[in-house]
Each structure stands twice: as structure tokens, then as C-alpha cells.
Amino acid sequence: MAEERFLMVRAGGWGFALPLEEALAVIDAPAKRPLPKSRAWCSGWVAFKDHVVPVLGGEGYSSLGPPSMLVIVERQGVLLGLPCQEATISAGVSCDNSGEEAAAGLPVAGEAEVDGIGRAMRPDLRKLYSVLGIQ
Amino acid sequence: MPGRRFYLKVARECEIALPLEAVERVVHRANPDYGELSPQAWSLAAALGVTPDQKLPGVLVLLRGGACWHAGEALFGEEGENVKFMAVPPCLLDRQPPWCTGVLEFGGRWAFVADPGALEALHG
Numbered sequence A: 001m002a003e004e005r006f007l008m009v010r011a012g013g014w015g016f017a018l019p020l021e022e023a024l025a026v027i028d029a030p031a032k033r034p035l036p037k038s039r040a041w042c043s044g045w046v047a048f049k050d051h052v053v054p055v056l057g058g059e060g061y062s063s064l065g066p067p068s069m070l071v072i073v074e075r076q077g078v079l080l081g082l083p084c085q086e087a088t089i090s091a092g093v094s095c096d097n098s099g100e101e102a103a104a105g106l107p108v109a110g111e112a113e114v115d116g117i118g119r120a121m122r123p124d125l126r127k128l129y130s131v132l133g134i135q
Numbered sequence B: 001m002p003g004r005r006f007y008l009k010v011a012r013e014c015e016i017a018l019p020l021e022a023v024e025r026v027v028h029r030a031n032p033d034y035g036e037l038s039p040q041a042w043s044l045a046a047a048l049g050v051t052p053d054q055k056l057p058g059v060l061v062l063l064r065g066g067a068c069w070h071a072g073e074a075l076f077g078e079e080g081e082n083v084k085f086m087a088v089p090p091c092l093l094d095r096q097p098p099w100c101t102g103v104l105e106f107g108g109r110w111a112f113v114a115d116p117g118a119l120e121a122l123h124g
Helices: A125-132 B035-038 B042-050 B116-122
Strands: A002-013 A014-019 A021-030 A042-048 A049-058 A067-076 A078-085 A084-095 A108-114 A120-123 B004-011 B015-020 B023-028 B057-065 B068-072 B075-076 B084-087 B100-106 B109-114
Touching: A002 A078, A002 A108, A014 A084, A014 A108, A021 A042, A021 B084, A042 B035, A042 B100, A049 A067, A067 A084, A067 A125, A078 A125, A084 B057, A084 B109, B004 B042, B004 B068, B015 B042, B015 B116, B035 B057, B035 B068, B042 B068, B042 B116, B057 B075, B109 B116
Parallel strands: A014 A120, A049 A078, B015 B109
Antiparallel strands: A002 A014, A002 A084, A021 A067, A042 A049, A067 A078, A084 A108, A108 A120, B004 B015, B004 B075, B023 B057, B057 B068, B084 B100, B100 B109
16 A cells, blocks of 8 residues: 555544645644634634634534644635644555544544554544535 | 724624624714613624623614614724735534624734624524
8 A cells, every 4th residue: 555644633632644635734723713603613713824714623522622733624715723732744554444433523534554653543524524514 | 905994892802894884873872862772772792692891881883774783892994905804604604694704804903894784683
């Protein structure tokens, strides 16, 4: 199997392997601003490169923990901030695992065998956006 | 997106930007009409689910559409060239049509650009 590069993300005691091409940026989490009457999953927003970026972390996602960093992801023009406490780049290979369920509220597409770390879950961003109703 | 707007301060982290033409009149507490109009006003803070900033003086905002809102403070502002508009995707809001279409950021300050009709629907 071809080796890939992953963003290893630690969030609320969970470890995720996000394919590097799915991450737009990792930023130190600035203070979140509230967005009144926003969807229940949205814990606030931050400004990033002239975009309003909602931060995942409200209802159903509090176990991701308080963000010290945000992984910014994007699908179809809508940015989303995933809270985490640590993010590092590692190499590894993807493994299929269709039996995985959501972890910390994040849908899982499979697993990755990451060098020096072992197995970690791969979040399914397509499904996450769908679940959040932003796609 | 420079323009002339009314800025309604509602809570510590909630300021609403309204197009100038949407506002008929701003009535301050000292105005004799305040007491008469006050019973028909509804609270912007309550409609948005935010805690009103009690340090603000309190004003009534009469809209051209006939609504009367209660806000903490209303300031008139003309934006300079350094104002930045950032769109808020409608899918982030739990009610449609979205009450907020974007955020204006200028000089470390920011305000939600509101759709007066949709904001009124929140109250209903």
C-alpha cells in the first residue's frame, strides 16, 4: 500500500488520522465569538483568511475537549474548525475498516496505520458535513 | 463593503448592523415618547437568546416596517475603507431565512449584518 501523510490530531483523549490533503490549516485557537441562533453543534466562530469559520464543539461534540488548536477543513466552500489539543504530521497507510462507528461524535471512514503511533481512526469529513447539515 | 448603517449594541459580544434605510427612528430613554412606545417593543437580546448588556442605556428602534425593537444602544456609523465583510453561510443558522448574512469587521470591532425581516421572525 502507498504511504500517505496524515495530520495526527489529539482531541479530548481521542486520536484521529486526517489525510493531510483534507486539512486546510492548523491554527492556535483564537477566542471564539458567539453566533446567536446558530446550529446546536456550533460552539462559536473564528475569523480565518476573511472567512467566518464555525467551530465544532456544541451539542454532541463537547467530548472533543476545549480547543487549544483548530484544524481548519473545507468542503464545497464551507470551512469548519475542528477543535483539538495537538496536531502533528506523520506518515502511514490507510486501512479499510467499515465497521467503525463515530468517535467523539465524528463519523469514521476507516483506520490508518501511522508510523510510530499505531492505528488511528480516519474521520469521514463528507459524512460529518452531511450530519451537520452543511453540505 | 463601505456603507452607512445603524449599529445596535445588544450584548457584550453581539452588535447588529442594519442598513440605514431600514430604520425610521431611534428613541432614547430621555425622549418623552419612550414610555409610550416601550410596551410595544420587543427585546432583540431575547429574540437572539443573548444576555443583554445592562451597562448600556437602552433605546427603542422603530423600523420602517413598523416593528419596534429594544436594544442596548444605537450608533450611526459610516464605514471606512478598512471594513471587511465575511459571509455567514446560511446553513450555520438554525432558522431560515437566516437572520444574519455576514459579519463586518473593522478596527478590532465586529458586527452581525442582519436581515430585519428574518430577525423579526425570530421574535415571532
